[in-house]
Amino acid sequence: MKVLVTGATGFIGRQVVNQLGEAGFEVRMASRHPERLDPASDAVKLPEFDAPASAFQALMPDITHVVHCAALNNDRKASEADFLAANATLTAQLARAAAAQASGRFIYLSSIRAVVGPGFSGTISEATPPAPQGAYGRSKREGEIRTLEAYASRPTDATALRLPSIYGEGMKGNLATLMRLGGIPMALSLPAAIFSGIRSLMSCEAAAHTAVYLLSRPEPLRPVYVACDLPPLPVSSIIRAFRDGYGYSLKLSKVPAGVMRAVLTLLGKRKAWDAITATQICDPSLLVSEGWAPRTDTLEQLTELARRYKSGVAQPR
DSSP, X not given: OEEEEESTTSTTHHHHHHHHHHTTOEEEEEESOGGGSOTTSOEEEOOOTTSOHHHHHTXXXXXXXXXXXXXXXSOTTOOHHHHHIIIIIHHHHHHHHHHHHOOSOEEEEEEGGGTOOTTOOEEEOXXXXXXXXXXXXXXXXXXXXXXXXXXXXXXXXXXXEEEOEEESTTOOHHHHHHHHHHTOSSOEEEEGGGGOOEEOEEEHHHHHHHHHHHHHOSSOOOSEEEOOOSSOEEHHHHHHHHHHHHTOOEEEEOOOHHHHHHHHHHTTOHHHHHHHHOOEEXXXXXXXXXXXXXXXXXXXXXXXXXXXHHHTSSOOO
């Protein structure tokens, strides 16, 4: 069986390609930058969102499954139209071609941002009512909808895999910011109130493993799955793990939360406060009930990641 992986040179896509190979699958890699791939590999250029349907159909000969990793993420210069084009329109084109020509499964790597915004506090499961905030979240939700529409006649062959913040070599976004904070080479004292939230995370290797697992299991797919490492972690523990990896100490001061909230509200930063202090816990019970096992060594992995960055073994992308 051959699997088409889009975003094959990306953060998670590279891991998906490696793990599929280890599991015995053949792989066709689709990327906006196929020149970064081995010329001897089965690699093709990913069409643009507005390419004709035939361009997406041309990806599918001898393909059984598709893992769609390609997405527009963490681009502050991108407009709502840019996000919708990359994460919804292109996804719809790919899903329609796959539903028509590939006999197997379609795994769409989505995000918890498809259902909740950065300031949401609570538990996130497959039953969480979608209320995306921001252009990225809305585009990922639209990508989910269009995937399932394309597979309306084969609903158990497609799923949206909603992921929390992903860590690993080359990570971006809030976790990369926390790592940079952890790498400040001096004793660091931070207000504990700012980092009181609890978050679910997932390693890029575990995210890829989950996609491969969903291709391999014989049972029908559900429309949506939520995945994460366990247990969820206090943000302060995440920073401390990074500090430990860099070999630095961390102290947390006891500035009252009410004072910090009031100051940021006066500065017009209440949404920032809500996002920083939010508790977002993913519930992967559905996946667990179907035989999937979560990764449980997150703190150790974060510490090792920081250690690798400090030593120069890991490099930013």
